[in-house]
Amino acid sequence: MSGEGQCIVVGCGGAGCNTVARLRSISDMPALTINADSVSGCDIVMAPEDVRGCRGDADLGWALASDFVDEISRRIADFPAVVVTAGLGGGTGTGAAPIVAECAASNGSRVVAAVSVPMGFEASRRRKALSALPRISETADRTVVLDIGMIPDMDSLLRADEAVRAADELLCESIMRISDIMHGPLLSTMPDRFYTMAFGEDRDPAKAAIKALSAPMCSADQAGRTVVHVDRQLQDDERADMVEAICGRTNHYPEVFCGRGRGETAGVMLFIPILAHEVF
Ligand SMILES: Nc1nc2c(ncn2[C@@H]2O[C@H](COP(=O)(O)OP(=O)(O)OP(=O)(O)O)[C@@H](O)[C@H]2O)c(=O)[nH]1
Ligand SMILES: [Mg+2]
The missing domain is CATH 3.30.1330.20 (Tubulin/FtsZ, C-terminal domain)
Known part of the structure; x- marks a missing residue:
């Protein structure tokens, strides 16, 4: 994948991979998917056969991704701009997204994290997501946070999968637009560190x-x-x-x-x- 002058989006964990799958269906933006689920069909599978994710253990997600630093760095090395996306609150995405941000930053690329935070009823996942945010935002130049609990019409949405689909759509929209801005004066245009x-x-x-x-x-x-x-x-x-x-x-x-x-x-x-x- 050659990335001269381009932006690559890297999806981590189940949610990140789903967001990238949607993005691939509507755009030709370069993308990479990373998961710890051996049946996920993603680009980098960080687990042996028969493993289905990190079961909410972000330390395990982080440790697995640490073993793939060289491969991740190599795959994104040609891209001057990297958007890292994940649904925070699980194990794989929460652990791997900061590692991807660190790989991109040490390659000298500009990094934006576009992450979601779970709804209030996923209370322990939400706590985990919020406590993981500082690690990503320390490395990313800018962090765009989508609070799934704040999606319009949530009150009328009965099913969590509909909220998740709406989150995917919003994340895709925002990633395509961020990638447009990343070629321009991103840091002076978006001077704050956090956005929604x-x-x-x-x-x-x-x-x-x-x-x-x-x-x-x-x-x-x-x-x-x-x-x-x-x-x-x-x-x-x-x-x-x-x-x-x-x-x-x-x-x-x-x-x-x-x-x-x-x-x-x-x-x-x-x-x-x-x-x-x-x-x-
Ligand atoms: N945008 C989006 N968010 C999702 C999706 N599935 C789950 N989520 C949200 O993302 C959070 C993390 O879920 P996953 O991405 O499945 O978790 P993971 O990173 O794969 O972690 P493990 O499976 O525990 O290793 C959930 O708590 C949900 O809030 C999805 O398809 N799209
Ligand atoms: Mg998973």
């Missing part, structure tokens, strides 16, 4: 932005320095209306990036800074 994300879709980008701003993970009064990624180019008047809609609710002028167009509607993703103490 909110997504809205509409033919009218201003309305899409308002939908995103009403998502529960977006508290508009804290949404200073919001980064806005729109998945198609905007006309000048559309851009002005969207910026006005965002300024009207946040009192801040957003950074706006436009990506490659995908259809008639405008998908608008906001990256919203969050404070570390709100996460940990």
